[in-house]
Amino acid sequence: MMGLGYDIPALALRRRPSTTPAPFSPESLSPSVFFDPSQMSSLFQDIAGTMAVSADNQPVGLWQDLSANGQNLGQEVSAARPTYRTDGSFHWVEADGVDDGLKTAPVFDVRNPVTMVLGYQMLSTSGTARVNIAEISQTSTNGMSVGVRPNIDRLQYYSRMSQQGVPASNVASPTVWGNHEKHVVTLQATSGHVTVRLDGVPVIDTAQNLAQQSISAQPLRIGLGLVTASIPGAFRLFGLQVWTSSATQPNATQIDELEAWLAAKMGVSL
Template sequence: MMGLGYDIPAIALRRTATNAAPAPFSPASLSPSVFFDPSRRSGLFQDFAGTISVTADNQPIGRWQDMSGNGHDLGQAVSAARPTYRTDGSLHWVETDGVDDALKTATVFDVANPVTMVLGYQMLSTSGTARVNIAEISQSSTNGMSVGVRPNIDRLQYYSRMSAQGVSATNVASPTVWGHHDKHVVTLQASDGDVIVRLDGEIVIDAPQVLAQQSIAAQPLRVGLGAVTASIPGAFRLYGLQVWTASATQPDEPQIALLEAWMAAKTGVKL
């Protein structure tokens, strides 16, 4: 009987542990270089210094805190060039005006492979045949890499070039799949000699690229206006962004599926 007195509590404890709900997945668990989520409004500030909180729809964003723990915040010192926080009460996004809105980090990232970017976007611009750079790491118009969209047909494009080290341009676009200006989840994975881009879980670009392991001095991550060749202003919505730069462990295929599912929920997309 004494044995039963000890065993019953132990069984109860085991059942509690077994039935406990698993912790919800977070991209932070995969150690991204940067992680931005506009639904976490506590990380949004109207000013560049990060002292005036964003508290309501349609307020400007001067600083967007990095949730990776690495402290690589996006910011905009020029008040007129700050994008806007928007929400419909369910979804949350950062919206650019297509004129001059942009954000960037400090100069902390190499232009090098491998790199992974996962983002949720909706292109609002419908004019222009050059590339609107949604996210890029660049030094100049000919030294950088980016994932962007041709706005008139909402066509995904990837660009990389490093003229400083004699590496010519790789500029590849999805061949037949247009975004129709709807909301989408995009994953870019660029490695030595290859680039793969997925749109809503389906591969739309799988092509060789010239940029291999070359790198230059540290550069910023830019959102919106780009520095690389042919980039133009363009209005879009950004529902979230995660980047794994060359110094980070790149997500594998099962992890990409988790990241895309998480981003799809934030963007309002069914995969």
């Protein structure tokens, strides 16, 4: 028989290298903390982490940080634990608007720069003060937060350091309302300046009083906060990433990637 010169096994094993990039994850940008409710393995009903969240409408007593830093959110009081919710496609942690909240250990300074990227939907429609969705704070007058005025779903940023004589910055988006729908928000605060984006569109871009001030380490709080005018509010949190002052802050291109990643987790179009 004529030798055809084909090495069938060799041809079968010869493959082109993949050109498909690895899926993007916020973990690649080394956040200070990273919380994703779609990863149910990070959710527990009790603060000790002995009873996993396994179904819709179960309480969240411990929400594990998916970053390399292990700064978990927890709630010791069972009645004040938010709830894991899912519609089968999307996942979120829901606060009841009465007393629900979570916090980390006191490990973060109230200090700039800081970046927060979060997905939320405000459920409350009453109240003209601010529902603090995410904040780093010591007292009502020493802290920084990103929150929402519930009756009109208006984004607000607050910072103050009375302990060091720094007066309040309390700035709100001037004309854009959330309409109580799902949104992706990015806060970036630097020395004397703050910008906030709603679904990729800048809605706050202004000066603020907080510069490089710092106090002793404090918790990251989710839900009912401490800083001035914080009120209880019902809302859904679809995810949160924070880069505190000790971390390398995301650049503009990376912010676009972070927002697109979170929007896909929520079913939001940017």
